[in-house]
Amino acid sequence: MKLDYRLMHERDLPQVLAIERESYSHPWSEQSFMGCLDGADECWVLLADGEIAGHLVLKIILDEGQILNICVRPGLQGRGIGAQLMAFAEDRFTVRKVSTVFLEVRSSNTPARRLYDSAGYAEIGRRNGYYPSAGGREDAILMGLQLEVDGT
Numbered sequence: 001m002k003l004d005y006r007l008m009h010e011r012d013l014p015q016v017l018a019i020e021r022e023s024y025s026h027p028w029s030e031q032s033f034m035g036c037l038d039g040a041d042e043c044w045v046l047l048a049d050g051e052i053a054g055h056l057v058l059k060i061i062l063d064e065g066q067i068l069n070i071c072v073r074p075g076l077q078g079r080g081i082g083a084q085l086m087a088f089a090e091d092r093f094t095v096r097k098v099s100t101v102f103l104e105v106r107s108s109n110t111p112a113r114r115l116y117d118s119a120g121y122a123e124i125g126r127r128n129g130y131y132p133s134a135g136g137r138e139d140a141i142l143m144g145l146q147l148e149v150d151g152t
Helices: 010-023 030-038 081-095 110-118
Strands: 003-007 042-048 051-061 064-072 100-106 122-133 136-146
Touching: 003 081, 010 030, 010 051, 010 064, 030 042, 042 081, 051 081, 064 081, 081 100, 081 110, 100 110, 100 122
Parallel strands: 064 100
Antiparallel strands: 003 042, 042 051, 051 064, 100 136, 122 136
């Protein structure tokens, strides 16, 4: 399988939204993606053999970065594509001279937590009742990673 990355375009949103809906009980809305596309965020799609297989949304402010959204099409999960997206995100943060990266993950999302752990992220806090869930609200686990920046 040949993997490529490119910046997300508005024309990608129908496919990106379909992947979101297949993947999450509470997917991002088109409006959320449009806000990121119109702003200073970096929005990427991952192409597998020319088809959108996943996406990544990064926020960078000065020397801090945040992974806002990372998603792999369900039929392709478990094949190391999430790890490749995480490595790509780290490369983008390194290029932009980011020293600290943060992300939030649902406390119930064990596969994602394993992925983030394997990428070197560590739990640094918790937001109680942060995410909506079928049973009401669910905690977010805050995770962080320190990156080496030239000279640090």
